[in-house]
Amino acid sequence: MNRAYLLTPPGVGAIAVVRLMGPQVKPFLAAHFSRPVPEGRCVHGDLTDRGDVLDDPVVVSFNGGNRADISLHGGEWVVQSVLALARKEGFELSEATNQPPIPLEAADGANILEREVNAHLPLARTELGVRVLLHQQAAWDEFIRRATPGAAEEAHLARWMQKAEGLKGEIAAILADKGLWWLLNPPRVAIIGAPNVGKSTLANRLFAQERVITADLPGTTRDWVGEIANLDGLAVMLVDTPGIRQTEDAIESEAIARSGEQILSADLVVVVVDATRPLEGDQADVLDAWPDALRVVNKTDTPTPAWDIVRIGGVKTVGTTGKGVDDLRKAIRSRFGIVAGMDENWPRWWTARQQTVLQDALGRVELVARMRDGD
Ligand SMILES: Nc1nc2c(ncn2[C@@H]2O[C@H](COP(=O)(O)OP(=O)(O)OP(=O)(O)O)[C@@H](O)[C@H]2O)c(=O)[nH]1
Ligand SMILES: [Mg+2]
Numbered sequence: 001m002n003r004a005y006l007l008t009p010p011g012v013g014a015i016a017v018v019r020l021m022g023p024q025v026k027p028f029l030a031a032h033f034s035r036p037v038p039e040g041r042c043v044h045g046d047l048t049d050r051g052d053v054l055d056d057p058v059v060v061s062f063n064g065g066n067r068a069d070i071s072l073h074g075g076e077w078v079v080q081s082v083l084a085l086a087r088k089e090g091f092e093l094s095e096a097t098n099q100p101p102i103p104l105e106a107a108d109g110a111n112i113l114e115r116e117v118n119a120h121l122p123l124a125r126t127e128l129g130v131r132v133l134l135h136q137q138a139a140w141d142e143f144i145r146r147a148t149p150g151a152a153e154e155a156h157l158a159r160w161m162q163k164a165e166g167l168k169g170e171i172a173a174i175l176a177d178k179g180l181w182w183l184l185n186p187p188r189v190a191i192i193g194a195p196n197v198g199k200s201t202l203a204n205r206l207f208a209q210e211r212v213i214t215a216d217l218p219g220t221t222r223d224w225v226g227e228i229a230n231l232d233g234l235a236v237m238l239v240d241t242p243g244i245r246q247t248e249d250a251i252e253s254e255a256i257a258r259s260g261e262q263i264l265s266a267d268l269v270v271v272v273v274d275a276t277r278p279l280e281g282d283q284a285d286v287l288d289a290w291p292d293a294l295r296v297v298n299k300t301d302t303p304t305p306a307w308d309i310v311r312i313g314g315v316k317t318v319g320t321t322g323k324g325v326d327d328l329r330k331a332i333r334s335r336f337g338i339v340a341g342m343d344e345n346w347p348r349w350w351t352a353r354q355q356t357v358l359q360d361a362l363g364r365v366e367l368v369a370r371m372r373d374g375d
Pocket of ligand 1: 193194195196197198199200201202241242243244298299300301302317318319320321
């Protein structure tokens with residue numbers, strides 16, 4: 001009757017979501033969460049077990065309080081403690097289903113957009129994702145209010161046409177903004193480059209902890225490592241790859257070939273070059289092969305770089321000290337439309353239905369705007 005699931009497993013620096021279901025949810029929150037949780041609201045507080053704070057999660061409750069999603073900040077240990085606490089309190093632990101989103105018909109909400117919000121909430125792995133998603137109902141309401149012809153426009157076609165002209169640009173901009181979609185569907189980011197340029201060192205920096213093996217020996221990374229990293233609010237599946245070069249070693253060739261698939265399926269390729277080594281040869285080959293990649297010049301701590309590093313542009317980093325890594329995070333985020341100070345009250349789409357609604361609306365305002373041209 002009372003069940004607890006691990007909806008999204010913990011990633012590095014990303015949120016894990018534990019879902020509780022059943023009549024026991026309300027008493028559980030009353031006993032262990034520091035704040036009341038009104039239905040459908042996102043509440044930040046402390047989760048405690050006999051006075052010990054386990055985590056400071058964000059909790060949302062649905063279904064008349066019979067379901068709660070607890071977004072945890074902590075890693076594996078915190079998740080296990082929360083699940084253990086739930087079991088102690090009478091919840092049966094179920095296998096991680098990990099197949100979000102929740103089917104729309106099973107999601108609560110007064111209207112379709114609210115149901116879409118609730119269905120996708122478990123996919124928001126970071127606080128930024130949760131926040132932007134929870135702002136959508138208000139943002140869309142406000143947008144629809146603005147986009148609906150008022151009394152003045154109803155009475156004067158010329159006024160409505162003028163408004164439609166402005167709306168055209170706005171709707172096109174909303175359609176072009178895939179930011180929230182990426183917040184809910186972590187993009188795959190592959191870090192590639194010649195051997196020994198510092199790919200794994202940079203990957204560790206992006207994970208903000210040691211995850212992948214680095215060494216002075218070229219060819220250290222023999223297989224890709226893919227894991228979720230939280231880049232200041234954008235969760236990405238980060239893939240470190242073995243250095244790209246011609247090789248005779250069968251195991252290494254195999255790893256390189258396999259990482260080839262990882263690279264092909266990546267939403268963004270980050271090419272790392274080494275400032276201390278000649279650009280010609282391996283390094284230039286990689287740059288030429290991925291012209292759309294985000295470029296990173298690493299090892300810029302050397303007094304005299306082997307070539308003019310300004311020439312190829314890109315982000316300058318020192319993997320070993322972390323210098324420039326903030327810029328790298330920022331550059332990756334902005335490739336996915338996530339910029340600092342992004343307006344959370346701006347309407348965004350994250351489902352095909354919403355895209356269709358916006359496309360239809362764009363078609364209509366274009367029609368109205370065109371009337372002015374006397375068509
Ligand atoms: N001086 C300097 N050394 C660095 C920098 N970044 C990485 N290194 C060193 O370069 C060596 C190779 O780093 P890795 O991160 O293993 O390089 P990689 O590109 O992953 O190498 P492979 O996986 O073997 O292709 C290590 O000794 C690092 O400590 C940097 O910015 N400056
Ligand atoms: Mg490596």
